[in-house]
Amino acid sequence: MASLLLLLFLAAITVTSQSYGSEFSIPRQIHLLRPQSGAAGSHVPGVTCLSWRLGVETNNIIGWKTVPAECEGYVGHYMLGQQYRADSKAITDEAFLYAQSLKPDGDGKDIWVFDIDETALSNLPYYAEHGFGADPYNATLFNKWVLEGKAPALPESLNLYRKLQSLGIKIVFITGRTEDQRTVTTNNLKKAGYRSWLKLVLKASSYSGKTAAFYKSSERAKLVSSGYRIVGNIGDQWSDLLGTNTGNRTFKLPDPMYYIS
Amino acid sequence: MASLLLLLFLAAITVTSQSYGSEFSIPRQIHLLRPQSGAAGSHVPGVTCLSWRLGVETNNIIGWKTVPAECEGYVGHYMLGQQYRADSKAITDEAFLYAQSLKPDGDGKDIWVFDIDETALSNLPYYAEHGFGADPYNATLFNKWVLEGKAPALPESLNLYRKLQSLGIKIVFITGRTEDQRTVTTNNLKKAGYRSWLKLVLKASSYSGKTAAFYKSSERAKLVSSGYRIVGNIGDQWSDLLGTNTGNRTFKLPDPMYYIS
Numbered sequence: 001m002a003s004l005l006l007l008l009f010l011a012a013i014t015v016t017s018q019s020y021g022s023e024f025s026i027p028r029q030i031h032l033l034r035p036q037s038g039a040a041g042s043h044v045p046g047v048t049c050l051s052w053r054l055g056v057e058t059n060n061i062i063g064w065k066t067v068p069a070e071c072e073g074y075v076g077h078y079m080l081g082q083q084y085r086a087d088s089k090a091i092t093d094e095a096f097l098y099a100q101s102l103k104p105d106g107d108g109k110d111i112w113v114f115d116i117d118e119t120a121l122s123n124l125p126y127y128a129e130h131g132f133g134a135d136p137y138n139a140t141l142f143n144k145w146v147l148e149g150k151a152p153a154l155p156e157s158l159n160l161y162r163k164l165q166s167l168g169i170k171i172v173f174i175t176g177r178t179e180d181q182r183t184v185t186t187n188n189l190k191k192a193g194y195r196s197w198l199k200l201v202l203k204a205s206s207y208s209g210k211t212a213a214f215y216k217s218s219e220r221a222k223l224v225s226s227g228y229r230i231v232g233n234i235g236d237q238w239s240d241l242l243g244t245n246t247g248n249r250t251f252k253l254p255d256p257m258y259y260i261s
Numbered sequence: 262m263a264s265l266l267l268l269l270f271l272a273a274i275t276v277t278s279q280s281y282g283s284e285f286s287i288p289r290q291i292h293l294l295r296p297q298s299g300a301a302g303s304h305v306p307g308v309t310c311l312s313w314r315l316g317v318e319t320n321n322i323i324g325w326k327t328v329p330a331e332c333e334g335y336v337g338h339y340m341l342g343q344q345y346r347a348d349s350k351a352i353t354d355e356a357f358l359y360a361q362s363l364k365p366d367g368d369g370k371d372i373w374v375f376d377i378d379e380t381a382l383s384n385l386p387y388y389a390e391h392g393f394g395a396d397p398y399n400a401t402l403f404n405k406w407v408l409e410g411k412a413p414a415l416p417e418s419l420n421l422y423r424k425l426q427s428l429g430i431k432i433v434f435i436t437g438r439t440e441d442q443r444t445v446t447t448n449n450l451k452k453a454g455y456r457s458w459l460k461l462v463l464k465a466s467s468y469s470g471k472t473a474a475f476y477k478s479s480e481r482a483k484l485v486s487s488g489y490r491i492v493g494n495i496g497d498q499w500s501d502l503l504g505t506n507t508g509n510r511t512f513k514l515p516d517p518m519y520y521i522s
Contacts, residue, residue: 051351
């Protein structure tokens with residue numbers, strides 16, 4: 001079942017990236033599955049999967065290690081169905097509307113921060129094979145997947161990236177991926193359609209043991225002290241978006257599969 | 262139709278407050294309506310009501326004046342159906358689990374900040390008669406409703422309030438209601454079941470024209486400088502929860518009906 005879903009997902013991603021240019025090019029008909037509402041989550045004691053997902057997305061439910069086992073099917077249907085993509089598009093559309101409203105200074109100092117995993121790139125092909133976050137995180141297997149360098153773009157993020165660049169806003173990636181993954185990450189971004197950027201910030205070993213929120217805040221502070229204006233910031237984790245120098249506006253993409261503090 | 266829904270809601274609130282004491286006393290069978298998913302929102306150009314609601318709850322869609330007209334039915338069904346209450350309960354359950362995990366100092370300095378409207382109290386009886394936020398905000402009518410002093414408790418918040426007090430955590434209300442509404446607000450809170458608190462902070466005229474985020478941050482700063490520890494903070498607006506001295510953990514209740522910056 002997971003393999004079939006994965007195949008459908010990959011077909012969707014492929015068709016989308018080939019037909020970039022139209023807002024409506026995402027072949028929704030390929031997403032046969034719809035998110036289940038209500039009943040799907042009734043096995044989780046006290047909390048339905050629907051409420052659990054809202055709690056996660058609003059930063060109410062934090063510090064969780066795995067998706068509740070009873071919600072694996074719900075999360076899988078959500079991620080591979082129409083709703084994840086529709087939710088992502090609503091966010092990136094809103095982000096672009098905001099970006100269009102800005103008065104660019106034209107001094108090249110306007111930047112937009114992108115997270116990478118589940119933001120610029122999608123690891124859904126990996127997670128579809130590993131319980132959509134219901135299996136415990138396995139660093140060895142996940143790093144093996146990262147080193148393959150074949151994560152597809154999240155099409156809505158790629159679309160936003162291109163539109164922001166057309167407005168003269170420069171892109172800075174700040175990722176929890178570590179410095180030793182620079183080459184594979186650079187190649188993966190390019191292969192997925194992200195052809196240029198101002199900076200790609202990877203987690204230096206000096207941040208080892210620090211939270212993503214601390215690391216990302218520290219790196220944003222460096223950008224600001226270099227004279228850049230963070231006009232926007234997009235990520236799938238609240239640790240991308242909270243802290244200091246968060247940016248003039250932040251955009252939270254969906255991610256019901258894992259939590260990073 | 263709205264009147265019938267309102268009646269069902271009031272019946273639910275009344276039965277709940279009478280049968281407080283059991284976690285499962287909320288008479289779900291009274292909530293006959295279920296939130297519609299997907300199709301209900303397909304009339305909003307580009308964004309379904311489902312995606313719009315997620316965007317609102319995650320602070321991606323901000324600064325909006327009214328619920329999109331096409332989403333009035335969706336929001337009404339959500340607010341009067343099971344899901345609003347289930348989502349609220351998931352959040353207050355999580356909040357209580359967190360509160361239980363704290364090691365109280367026993368010095369009486371642990372406080373929890375509660376917002377009032379759509380947090381401690383529910384204005385749903387008002388909004389059910391005014392398009393669930395799809396009608397433009399009418400300050401005259403809304404203030405008239407506030408002055409009636411008959412807003413019911415949001416039962417999940419009242420339950421949390423009681424449980425927090427049983428742990429020795431003191432309650433501070435910080436509300437956007439203005440100082441001249443102190444008496445009616447005090448009476449309404451007591452009538453709804455909130456019998457005691459450390460402080461009730463209403464918006465002083467000196468904050469006129471300032472955002473809720475600024476006002477609430479400033480008032481939280483005063484609490485902290487008086488030696489209180491804000492162990493938790495719950496509200497329905499991000500302006501309750503962002504800014505400075507936000508508290509050790511924040512809890513965002515659902516509110517797809519209005520936005521306050």
